[in-house]
Amino acid sequence: MRDKKLVAPSMLAADFGNLASDIDMVNQSDADWFHLDVMDGVFVPNISFGMAVIKAMAKHTSKPLDVHLMIVDPDRYIQTFADLGADVLTVHVEACTHLHRSLQSIKAAGMKAGVALNPHTPVSDLSHTIADIDLVCLMSVNPGFGGQSFIEATYQKVRELRALIDANDASTLIEIDGGVTDQNATQLIDAGADVLVAGSYVFSAADPSSTIASLSAQINS
Numbered sequence: 093m094r095d096k097k098l099v100a101p102s103m104l105a106a107d108f109g110n111l112a113s114d115i116d117m118v119n120q121s122d123a124d125w126f127h128l129d130v131m132d133g134v135f136v137p138n139i140s141f142g143m144a145v146i147k148a149m150a151k152h153t154s155k156p157l158d159v160h161l162m163i164v165d166p167d168r169y170i171q172t173f174a175d176l177g178a179d180v181l182t183v184h185v186e187a188c189t190h191l192h193r194s195l196q197s198i199k200a201a202g203m204k205a206g207v208a209l210n211p212h213t214p215v216s217d218l219s220h221t222i223a224d225i226d227l228v229c230l231m232s233v234n235p236g237f238g239g240q241s242f243i244e245a246t247y248q249k250v251r252e253l254r255a256l257i258d259a260n261d262a263s264t265l266i267e268i269d270g271g272v273t274d275q276n277a278t279q280l281i282d283a284g285a286d287v288l289v290a291g292s293y294v295f296s297a298a299d300p301s302s303t304i305a306s307l308s309a310q311i312n313s
Protein backbone atom coordinates (compact mmCIF):
# COMPACT_ATOMS: atom_id res chain seq x y z
CA MET A 93 0.00 0.00 0.00
CA ARG A 94 1.32 3.47 -0.81
CA ASP A 95 1.97 5.96 1.97
CA LYS A 96 -0.96 8.01 3.15
CA LYS A 97 -1.31 11.38 1.40
CA LEU A 98 -1.66 14.17 3.92
CA VAL A 99 -3.93 17.19 4.33
CA ALA A 100 -2.57 20.21 6.20
CA PRO A 101 -5.15 22.97 6.79
CA SER A 102 -3.55 26.42 6.79
CA MET A 103 -4.59 28.30 9.91
CA LEU A 104 -3.98 31.58 8.06
CA ALA A 105 -7.55 31.17 6.81
CA ALA A 106 -8.99 30.39 10.26
CA ASP A 107 -11.07 32.83 12.29
CA PHE A 108 -8.40 34.55 14.42
CA GLY A 109 -11.09 35.60 16.88
CA ASN A 110 -12.01 31.99 17.51
CA LEU A 111 -8.74 30.18 17.04
CA ALA A 112 -9.31 27.63 19.78
CA SER A 113 -12.54 26.40 18.23
CA ASP A 114 -11.02 26.24 14.72
CA ILE A 115 -8.05 24.33 16.16
CA ASP A 116 -10.43 21.95 17.85
CA MET A 117 -12.26 21.40 14.55
CA VAL A 118 -8.93 20.43 12.94
CA ASN A 119 -8.06 18.20 15.91
CA GLN A 120 -11.34 16.31 15.50
CA SER A 121 -11.14 16.16 11.70
CA ASP A 122 -9.35 13.89 9.22
CA ALA A 123 -6.58 16.50 8.84
CA ASP A 124 -3.03 15.26 9.36
CA TRP A 125 -1.05 18.39 10.22
CA PHE A 126 -1.55 22.04 11.17
CA HIS A 127 0.09 24.36 8.61
CA LEU A 128 1.19 27.60 10.28
CA ASP A 129 2.27 30.52 8.06
CA VAL A 130 4.69 32.99 9.63
CA MET A 131 5.17 36.19 7.56
CA ASP A 132 7.44 39.10 8.41
CA GLY A 133 6.31 41.84 6.00
CA VAL A 134 9.80 41.83 4.43
CA PHE A 135 10.25 38.48 2.69
CA VAL A 136 6.58 38.68 1.74
CA PRO A 137 4.32 41.76 1.56
CA ASN A 138 2.17 40.71 4.51
CA ILE A 139 2.48 40.10 8.26
CA SER A 140 0.63 37.16 9.77
CA PHE A 141 1.35 35.86 13.26
CA GLY A 142 4.44 34.96 15.25
CA MET A 143 5.71 33.26 18.35
CA ALA A 144 3.16 34.42 20.91
CA VAL A 145 0.24 33.22 18.79
CA ILE A 146 1.90 29.89 17.95
CA LYS A 147 2.64 29.36 21.64
CA ALA A 148 -1.04 29.89 22.42
CA MET A 149 -2.15 27.67 19.53
CA ALA A 150 0.20 24.85 20.53
CA LYS A 151 -1.63 24.55 23.86
CA HIS A 152 -4.67 23.32 21.90
CA THR A 153 -3.24 21.42 18.93
CA SER A 154 -3.06 17.62 18.99
CA LYS A 155 -1.49 17.06 15.56
CA PRO A 156 1.97 17.87 14.15
CA LEU A 157 2.82 21.53 13.58
CA ASP A 158 4.09 22.27 10.07
CA VAL A 159 5.58 25.75 10.36
CA HIS A 160 6.22 27.67 7.12
CA LEU A 161 8.59 30.59 7.66
CA MET A 162 8.18 33.35 5.10
CA ILE A 163 10.81 35.51 6.76
CA VAL A 164 14.28 36.82 5.96
CA ASP A 165 17.24 35.32 7.82
CA PRO A 166 15.26 32.41 9.32
CA ASP A 167 18.37 30.96 11.00
CA ARG A 168 17.88 33.47 13.83
CA TYR A 169 14.69 31.72 14.92
CA ILE A 170 15.29 27.99 14.40
CA GLN A 171 15.71 27.19 18.10
CA THR A 172 12.77 29.42 18.99
CA PHE A 173 10.39 27.47 16.77
CA ALA A 174 11.76 24.17 18.08
CA ASP A 175 10.99 25.35 21.60
CA LEU A 176 7.47 26.31 20.51
CA GLY A 177 6.83 22.74 19.39
CA ALA A 178 7.27 22.84 15.60
CA ASP A 179 7.58 19.36 14.11
CA VAL A 180 8.41 20.45 10.57
CA LEU A 181 10.21 23.77 10.04
CA THR A 182 10.26 25.06 6.47
CA VAL A 183 12.51 27.88 5.33
CA HIS A 184 12.56 29.50 1.89
CA VAL A 185 15.54 28.73 -0.30
CA GLU A 186 15.40 32.35 -1.48
CA ALA A 187 15.96 33.48 2.14
CA CYS A 188 18.89 31.18 2.92
CA THR A 189 22.41 32.10 1.85
CA HIS A 190 23.74 28.92 3.45
CA LEU A 191 20.88 26.48 2.94
CA HIS A 192 22.88 23.40 3.87
CA ARG A 193 23.78 24.93 7.22
CA SER A 194 20.17 25.94 7.86
CA LEU A 195 19.00 22.38 7.19
CA GLN A 196 21.56 20.97 9.61
CA SER A 197 20.52 23.48 12.27
CA ILE A 198 16.84 22.59 11.91
CA LYS A 199 17.58 18.88 12.27
CA ALA A 200 19.98 19.46 15.18
CA ALA A 201 17.11 21.25 16.93
CA GLY A 202 15.03 18.06 16.59
CA MET A 203 12.70 19.06 13.75
CA LYS A 204 12.11 17.83 10.22
CA ALA A 205 13.77 20.17 7.74
CA GLY A 206 11.63 21.72 5.01
CA VAL A 207 12.56 24.00 2.11
CA ALA A 208 10.02 26.10 0.21
CA LEU A 209 10.44 27.24 -3.39
CA ASN A 210 8.71 30.32 -4.77
CA PRO A 211 6.92 29.80 -8.10
CA HIS A 212 9.87 31.22 -10.10
CA THR A 213 12.55 29.18 -8.32
CA PRO A 214 13.70 26.09 -10.24
CA VAL A 215 13.67 22.64 -8.68
CA SER A 216 17.31 22.29 -9.77
CA ASP A 217 18.28 24.73 -6.98
CA LEU A 218 17.91 21.71 -4.67
CA SER A 219 19.87 19.22 -6.74
CA HIS A 220 22.81 19.17 -4.30
CA THR A 221 20.80 19.21 -1.08
CA ILE A 222 17.79 17.01 -1.79
CA ALA A 223 19.09 14.06 0.25
CA ASP A 224 19.25 16.34 3.32
CA ILE A 225 15.70 17.69 2.96
CA ASP A 226 12.74 16.04 4.68
CA LEU A 227 10.08 18.10 2.87
CA VAL A 228 10.01 20.41 -0.14
CA CYS A 229 7.15 22.90 -0.19
CA LEU A 230 6.35 23.98 -3.73
CA MET A 231 4.56 27.31 -3.65
CA SER A 232 1.68 27.14 -6.09
CA VAL A 233 0.88 30.83 -5.51
CA ASN A 234 3.17 33.76 -4.75
CA PRO A 235 3.56 33.59 -0.97
CA GLY A 236 2.03 36.20 1.27
CA PHE A 237 -1.70 35.72 1.07
CA GLY A 238 -4.35 33.05 1.23
CA GLY A 239 -7.15 32.73 -1.28
CA GLN A 240 -5.11 33.15 -4.48
CA SER A 241 -5.49 31.14 -7.69
CA PHE A 242 -3.42 28.01 -8.22
CA ILE A 243 -0.55 28.38 -10.72
CA GLU A 244 -0.93 25.61 -13.32
CA ALA A 245 2.81 25.35 -14.02
CA THR A 246 3.10 23.68 -10.61
CA TYR A 247 2.24 20.24 -12.03
CA GLN A 248 5.40 20.17 -14.13
CA LYS A 249 7.45 21.27 -11.12
CA VAL A 250 6.02 18.43 -9.04
CA ARG A 251 7.04 15.94 -11.73
CA GLU A 252 10.57 17.39 -11.88
CA LEU A 253 10.90 17.29 -8.10
CA ARG A 254 9.59 13.72 -7.94
CA ALA A 255 12.23 12.70 -10.51
CA LEU A 256 14.99 14.43 -8.50
CA ILE A 257 13.90 12.72 -5.28
CA ASP A 258 13.70 9.30 -6.92
CA ALA A 259 17.04 9.73 -8.70
CA ASN A 260 18.66 10.38 -5.32
CA ASP A 261 16.81 7.57 -3.54
CA ALA A 262 15.60 10.21 -1.08
CA SER A 263 12.44 10.02 1.02
CA THR A 264 11.68 13.74 0.83
CA LEU A 265 7.98 14.63 0.98
CA ILE A 266 6.51 16.98 -1.62
CA GLU A 267 4.09 19.55 -0.20
CA ILE A 268 1.95 21.86 -2.31
CA ASP A 269 0.96 25.23 -0.86
CA GLY A 270 -1.51 27.66 -2.37
CA GLY A 271 -4.82 27.48 -4.18
CA VAL A 272 -5.36 23.79 -3.48
CA THR A 273 -8.94 22.57 -3.98
CA ASP A 274 -10.74 19.40 -4.98
CA GLN A 275 -10.24 20.57 -8.59
CA ASN A 276 -6.44 20.17 -8.59
CA ALA A 277 -5.83 17.73 -5.71
CA THR A 278 -5.98 14.49 -7.69
CA GLN A 279 -3.74 15.83 -10.46
CA LEU A 280 -1.20 17.00 -7.87
CA ILE A 281 -1.11 13.59 -6.20
CA ASP A 282 -0.82 11.87 -9.57
CA ALA A 283 2.15 14.13 -10.39
CA GLY A 284 3.87 12.97 -7.18
CA ALA A 285 2.74 15.21 -4.30
CA ASP A 286 2.48 13.88 -0.72
CA VAL A 287 1.07 16.74 1.36
CA LEU A 288 -1.59 19.28 0.34
CA VAL A 289 -1.94 22.54 2.26
CA ALA A 290 -5.43 24.00 2.04
CA GLY A 291 -6.47 27.29 3.62
CA SER A 292 -9.41 29.12 2.11
CA TYR A 293 -10.79 25.97 0.48
CA VAL A 294 -11.24 24.46 3.94
CA PHE A 295 -12.15 27.46 6.07
CA SER A 296 -14.52 29.15 3.63
CA ALA A 297 -16.51 25.95 3.22
CA ALA A 298 -19.90 25.65 4.88
CA ASP A 299 -18.63 22.54 6.66
CA PRO A 300 -14.83 22.69 7.03
CA SER A 301 -14.57 19.33 8.78
CA SER A 302 -16.39 17.43 6.04
CA THR A 303 -14.38 19.35 3.40
CA ILE A 304 -11.18 18.07 5.04
CA ALA A 305 -12.65 14.56 5.16
CA SER A 306 -13.61 14.54 1.49
CA LEU A 307 -10.26 16.02 0.39
CA SER A 308 -8.41 13.36 2.38
CA ALA A 309 -10.62 10.62 0.96
CA GLN A 310 -10.16 11.98 -2.57
CA ILE A 311 -6.35 11.91 -2.42
CA ASN A 312 -6.20 8.51 -0.72
CA SER A 313 -8.63 6.69 -2.96
Ligand code: DX5
Pocket residue numbers: 102104105127129160233234235236237238239240269270271272289290291292293
Ligand atom coordinates in the same frame (compact mmCIF):
# COMPACT_ATOMS: atom_id res chain seq x y z
C1 DX5 B 1 0.57 31.58 1.32
C2 DX5 B 1 0.63 30.60 2.45
C3 DX5 B 1 -0.35 29.50 2.30
C4 DX5 B 1 -1.77 29.95 2.36
C5 DX5 B 1 -2.61 28.98 1.55
O1 DX5 B 1 1.63 32.45 1.42
O2 DX5 B 1 1.92 29.99 2.52
O3 DX5 B 1 -0.13 28.46 3.25
O4 DX5 B 1 -2.27 30.02 3.67
O5 DX5 B 1 -3.88 29.48 1.48
P1 DX5 B 1 -4.89 29.04 0.32
O6 DX5 B 1 -5.08 27.56 0.46
O7 DX5 B 1 -6.11 29.83 0.62
O8 DX5 B 1 -4.24 29.39 -1.00
Ligand code: ZN
Pocket residue numbers: 102127128129160269289
Ligand atom coordinates in the same frame (compact mmCIF):
# COMPACT_ATOMS: atom_id res chain seq x y z
ZN1 ZN C 1 2.17 28.13 3.78
